[in-house]
Amino acid sequence: MATSSPAATVAPAISATLAPRRSSKLLIGIVIAVGLIAAGGAAAYVFLPRFMGAASTETAKAPMPEKPIFLTLEPLTVNLQSEGRGRFLQIGMALRVRDEQTKAQLVEFMPEVRSRLLLLLSNRAPESVVAPEDKAKLAEEIRKALSTPLAPDTPELGISSVSFNTFVVQ
Structure with a gap:
């Protein structure tokens, strides 16, 4: 069961x-x-x-880049070498410098700086400053010419670049 x-x-x-x-x-x-x-x-x-x-x-x-230091030059008007009619170049530029000491030295020697620029620019033919490549080459020539010492006992100036803000060829 x-x-x-x-x-x-x-x-x-x-x-x-x-x-x-x-x-x-x-x-x-x-x-x-x-x-x-x-x-x-x-x-x-x-x-x-x-x-x-x-x-x-x-x-x-990365470290923050330092604030750039520029010195703006008064515009220059230069007669260019041309055959026949008179041609000229009106140019305004700003120089980028290494430090305030370089900027102060350039301001102090401004008559000589302008003279160097006039001599360098007046030897140009109008056709040699029209193309963008020519302008870049001219900027480098200006940088080198202005970087040379302004006085016998001074070091080379620290100009890192030249920027054009006015560039007229007539």
Whole structure:
């Protein structure tokens, strides 16, 4: 006879209720572990660049370039060498200099600077200053001519470039 005892029916019911508890505890543990890992990853993403990046960005940043120093010259008008009718060049320029001392020296010797420019520019044919390449070549010649010392005991001037702001050939 197969009569079931109350103990026999209780045992499967207890084992059935214990199994979901174990799997739910395991599931809760896994969810908490994944949450902690995600929180740790998010914290590392947010805070680690601030600590690591502070040192690396200071070394990676290039020093700020110094503010350029320019000396703008009054426009010059020069007769050009031409056959027949008279031609002239009206030119205005700015010199980019190395430091304030060079700028002060150029201002002090301005009559000689203008004289050097007039002599250099008056020997030109009108056709030799029209093309952009010719203007770039002329700017370099002016830079070299003005960089030579203005007085016997002075060093070479630090003129890094010549920029034209007026350039008219007629």
